[in-house]
Amino acid sequence: MRDFSQESGTHKSVSTKENILGVTRDDLSTFFTEHGGSSFHAKEVMEAIYRQNIRCFSQIDSITEKYRELLIEHFVIELPQIVKVQGSEDTTRKYLFQLHDGRYIESVLIPATPLEDGTRSERMTVCVSSQVGCAYGCKFCASGLDGLTRNLSTAEIISQLVAIQEHSRKTVTNVVFMGMGEPLANFKNLNKALDIIVGHWGLHLAPRSVTVSTSGLVPMIRKLAEREQQVSLAISLHGATNEVRDKIMPVNSKWDVDELFDALHYFASTNKQRITLEYILIQGINDALEQANILAQKAKKLGGFVNLIPYNTVEGLEWERPSDEHCKLFRDTVKATGVMTTMRLEKGHDIDAACGQLRLKEMKKTAES
Numbered sequence: 001m002r003d004f005s006q007e008s009g010t011h012k013s014v015s016t017k018e019n020i021l022g023v024t025r026d027d028l029s030t031f032f033t034e035h036g037g038s039s040f041h042a043k044e045v046m047e048a049i050y051r052q053n054i055r056c057f058s059q060i061d062s063i064t065e066k067y068r069e070l071l072i073e074h075f076v077i078e079l080p081q082i083v084k085v086q087g088s089e090d091t092t093r094k095y096l097f098q099l100h101d102g103r104y105i106e107s108v109l110i111p112a113t114p115l116e117d118g119t120r121s122e123r124m125t126v127c128v129s130s131q132v133g134c135a136y137g138c139k140f141c142a143s144g145l146d147g148l149t150r151n152l153s154t155a156e157i158i159s160q161l162v163a164i165q166e167h168s169r170k171t172v173t174n175v176v177f178m179g180m181g182e183p184l185a186n187f188k189n190l191n192k193a194l195d196i197i198v199g200h201w202g203l204h205l206a207p208r209s210v211t212v213s214t215s216g217l218v219p220m221i222r223k224l225a226e227r228e229q230q231v232s233l234a235i236s237l238h239g240a241t242n243e244v245r246d247k248i249m250p251v252n253s254k255w256d257v258d259e260l261f262d263a264l265h266y267f268a269s270t271n272k273q274r275i276t277l278e279y280i281l282i283q284g285i286n287d288a289l290e291q292a293n294i295l296a297q298k299a300k301k302l303g304g305f306v307n308l309i310p311y312n313t314v315e316g317l318e319w320e321r322p323s324d325e326h327c328k329l330f331r332d333t334v335k336a337t338g339v340m341t342t343m344r345l346e347k348g349h350d351i352d353a354a355c356g357q358l359r360l361k362e363m364k365k366t367a368e369s
């Protein structure tokens with residue numbers, strides 16, 4: 001990991017200066033205007049950070065020294081510390097990061113899977129975290145086991161992407177908010193991060209390549225639908241009826257399946273981007289074929305996609321994945337209705353294990369030492 005500490009505080013320190021990775025071009029224009037500069041300076045700084053990958057303000061030579069000093073006085077470029085990288089080049093790579101306050105978060109880099117002829121697309125997906133822990137306590141999930149510690153700042157969201165690009169030397173093409181936390185419970189910081197991710201002056205990803213996943217925070221789904229620059233939506237559904245969803249997702253007692261689908265239809269009516277219904281298959285809990293049929297009907301009406309995920313076992317939780325045969329039967333039942341359905345049946349669960357597990361292991365190690 002390169003050290004960017006030379007000019008304005010180290011990336012490990014708690015700095016009082018603002019991390020520029022959480023700042024939009026408009027915010028920076030306002031800042032420069034208030035300090036005798038103009039939007040030109042903001043444009044040049046964004047260009048230096050996101051196009052030229054400059055990590056020291058003193059190296060931005062398209063602005064004069066006066067404005068470089070101004071930046072050094074008010075901002076830092078701060079990346080989280082990489083504690084561990086699991087996996088190897090060309091495979092899924094899990095990053096464990098430590099934040100300035102010692103908390104851990106995880107992100108995952110997922111390259112495109114090779115095609116039959118051995119080639120692969122340039123797609124590089126990063127799964128990012130939006131909070132430390134999660135308040136929503138879904139019964140199957142490692143991220144919610146200890147509740148919520150805190151929201152991530154916009155800069156902490158963006159810096160996961162920047163740090164992974166730097167470490168892997170790959171350009172990120174897709175982002176999914178499927179790491180730790182409930183992104184829609186951190187809406188303000190998420191919203192700004194989305195502006196930076198899709199901004200043509202920022203990371204410049206296509207809106208359809210950015211997916212926010214939620215367990216179903218209905219009012220926030222509506223707010224997300226109203227964003228000017230639209231993004232794709234994934235819903236952690238995991239139960240097609242209240243009876244099943246109530247058993248595993250406490251959020252369903254606040255906004256039930258009908259309210260959730262009302263919000264999804266609103267999203268679909270105001271948005272061109274796709275909606276994916278995520279459905280973990282957990283043995284004996286939500287894997288009855290009746291659920292497959294109801295799920296398919298709902299997806300069809302919505303014009304959504306279905307992504308089936310055979311459950312990844314979590315240390316300390318008793319849930320299990322159904323047999324491969326049953327998973328395929330469930331998939332074929334949904335597919336038979338004409339709904340676009342995907343499912344991945346990988347062998348080991350180690351690296352692909354649900355987000356939250358690396359962090360749990362690291363916290364346990366710290367507690368034991």
Ligand code: SAH
Pocket residue numbers: 134140141142177178179180181182183213214215234235236278280309310311312313314354355
């Ligand atoms: N809080 C948001 C974003 C996190 S996404 C949400 O729930 O959508 C994390 C995804 O991983 C969710 O779809 C979640 O349901 C899924 N997940 C959690 N634990 C899992 C496990 N043990 N096996 C497979 N998927 C899991």
Ligand code: SF4
Pocket residue numbers: 134135136137138141142143144179180181182214215236
């Ligand atoms: Fe939180 Fe999502 Fe995990 Fe539920 S599935 S506990 S909402 S991170």
